Amino acid sequence: MLVIQERIEAQESWDEELLLTFEARSKSRLRCFTVKGEDVGLFLERGQPPLHDGACLRSQDGRVVRISARPEPLLHVTCANAFELTRAAYHLGNRHVALQIGDNWLRLLDDYVLKAMLEQLGARVENIEAGFQPEHGAYGGGHHHSHHGEADFNYAPRLHQFGVRT
Structure with missing residues (x-):
């Protein structure tokens, strides 16, 4: 199984490609297959924005994997x-x-x-x-109903870069 745990900057060339729906690109844990049919386990950091079309990842064995939005x-x-x-x-x-x-x-x-x-x-x-690439939203931390000072769920909102298109 190809194990992927790291997001990297977009690359001009890649070794493997994943064709994923928006729902699949929104998950931090996922079992899927490359376009060539190789079994893949995604274990990405939780709480990050969804993967976008053209994003790149690095597998544990060093291969660059490109993400493509499945129609x-x-x-x-x-x-x-x-x-x-x-x-x-x-x-x-x-x-x-x-x-x-x-x-x-x-x-x-x-x-x-x-x-x-x-x-x-x-x-x-x-x-x-x-391919579907919706707006991520204005705040990157997710939605919750915690009260200020509750350490388990308190975060400072991370603002979306308005007007930036990828």
Whole structure:
């Protein structure tokens, strides 16, 4: 089994490749297979952002492993104007939906209930298959309800770099 425990900077060349859905890229512990079929065990540091398309890892035997976003069923949302797109994003955000944001479009994992809601709001919704890379969120520490000073769950929020696109 190829054991991977380390994230590294993106590399121009790599030895192996993992094709993973967004859900799989969000896990710190995962058993999966390279595109060549080799068994892989991911044991990454917990509490880190999801792996993004193009990220690289180093295996215990020194090989560089590139992460690629596996195409998955998505809803591609466009609207007649910026107000309607902002309104659609508001309603999705109010439901804590993971969103990929592009120039004049939104993408989310396929969901027939959300698709109906978006169409009711007047959005154009197209079913597509593509890699999904949603916004990570403004705070990197995760969500919890601890009180200030509780050592087990207290953390200083790490702000997301707004406007940075990968």
